[in-house]
Each structure stands twice: as structure tokens, then as C-alpha cells.
Amino acid sequence: MTLWLFGGVTALGGEAKTPKAAFRIAFAGPATSLALSATFGALAITLAGVRTPAIVISVAWWLATVNLLLGLFNLLPGAPLDGGRLVRAYLWRRHGDSVRAGIGAARAGRVVALVLIALGLAEFVAGGLVGGVWLAFIGWFIFAAAREEETRISTQQLFAGVRVADAMTAQPHTAPGWINVEDFIQRYVLGERHSAYPVADRDGSITGLVALRQLRDVAPSRRSTTSVGDIALPLHSVPTARPQEPLTALLERMAPLGPRSRALVTEGSAVVGIVTPSDVARLIDVYRLAQPEPTFTTSPQDADRFSDAG
Secondary structure (H helix, E strand, O other): OEEEOOEEEOOOOOOOOOHHHHHHHHHHHHHHHHHHHHHHHHHHHHHHOOOOOHHHHHHHHHHHHHHHHHHHHHOOOOOOOHHHHHHHHHHHHHHOOHHHHHHHHHHHHHHHHHHHHHHHHHHHHOOOHHHHHHHHHHHHHHHHHHHHHHHHHHHHHHOOOOEHHHHOEEOOOOEEOOOEHHHHHHHHHOOOOOOEEEEEOOOOOEEEEEEHHHHHOOOHHHOOOOEHHHHOEEHHHOOEEOOOOEHHHHHHHHHHHOOOOOEEEEEOOEEEEEEOHHHHHHHHHHHHHHOOOOOOOOOHHHHHHHHHHO
């Protein structure tokens, strides 16, 4: 169960294999909220009949109301809400295409979000300042999440069958962790096109990853006294992958780390490549050329976001 602003999204280790399984997974969250609402409501009624302190009864009613509203809200028909996942399961069963169904549910989520934003603005104009702003904020949040959901599904469709080796920059230059930042910039970075470098210890073992952004964060006055190893991201914080691994699996692991995340590609104990947002953006551009009339919906703006983060 992944918790977020308006409840939780039920997830398993992988995608549901059938529309029926997808429906059951999606319905689990709202069903739990509605069951809790009924339970707390029944408890409040029972406590009211046995002379329980009013504060206890009020808390039980409050919990019943909150869970009822949460359950009903999550049933709104648009991703990333559970109601949107129910829509996806229905469309999947109707059309037999899980990708098309997922994109349809995400677009339904945008519609739901725009309706909430419009209602929030209307309430704001009518004088409900706090309620209007809050409702519009909820709509904006859902709109952004729905867009991310559509981008994720589109990227998975675009990169179906693509390996990590197809996207990576092979044999990246390794940064000596013991030299100072000033020397590293002068000897390695200037004139190179790379945006990130694996960092190695004196014995050749990889200890982390350093990116241009981390180099920029070091004040010029400290560059000669700060080693590359001091500012490198530790190896345990860097996603890793094998060359033959599906690219979509790696992107799923990189996504929670943000748009600037990078990954090291390893074969045994050796680093054989690196995957950056720029690598992903380049691959998207190449696939656009190869598929002039693609069925996926990854927009130019989505590719630009990868490129800007590189």
C-alpha cells in the first residue's frame, strides 16, 4: 500500500495480469475505507446506547465520516485514484488492451482534476476562500499525478523490449575519488560531454557517483581542498542494473529518486555503463524517428524533461 495525500494506492510487486485482478486490487483500498466507516459508525451507535462519554462517541463518528469521505473520494473515476484504476480494469476488459486502458484512465483523471479545480475556483469567487483554494489545490495535485501516470504508461509502452544496454553510455570515464574537485574539473570535465561519473577508490573499486550538479555546489574557494570522493553520492544510494535488464524496470527504480537520478550499469564487479536522463531523452528522440506515427503518447515536453534533467 503506497500512502499519499488522499489515502493509499494498492500495489503488488508487478502489474496485474488480468482485468479481474486489476479490479480486485483497485477496489481493495476504497472497500477498506468504507468498511472502516461502517465499523466506526456502528461503534458510535453502540457506545451511545451504553452511556459512553460524549468525546469518545464524537471521535467514533469523526472516524466514520473521514473514512466514508476518503472511500468515496478515492472512487472518483480517474487515475491515480483507485476509481481511475477501476476504470482502467473496465476499459482493459472491454478493449483487451491494458496500455490503452491505462492511458484512458489517466486522461479521465485529468478531467476529474479540472472539474475539481473549476469547483474550487467557483467556491472561491462565491466567498469560500479556504474551501475553494483547498479544492483547487486537490484538483491541481490530481492533475499532476494523472499526467505522471500517463507519462509512465507511455514510457513503458515506448520502451517495451528495450534493454538497459540500448540506452546506456558505455564505458564511462571514471573519476578518481582522491583528487580534488578543481583538478577533476580541469583534467576530466572540461571538454567532455558527460554529466555524471562513477567514482573509484585507489584500488579501483567503485565507491559512488558524482554529477556536474554536485561539482557546481562546491564553492570555488573550496574546490582545491575538497576531494571528489567527499561530494560523491554513495554507491548504496545509486540505482544499478545489468546490461540485459529491461529498461522499464530500471526506470521504475529511478523514478522515486527524481528526474535527475542516474544509474550505473554493472557486469560482475565492473561498471560497463551509465544511464542518465539525457540518455533516456536521446532514446525517445531516436524512437520518434523510427516510428513516425507512434501509438504511444509520450509528449515532446516529457522528453524535454528528461533532457533538462541530464
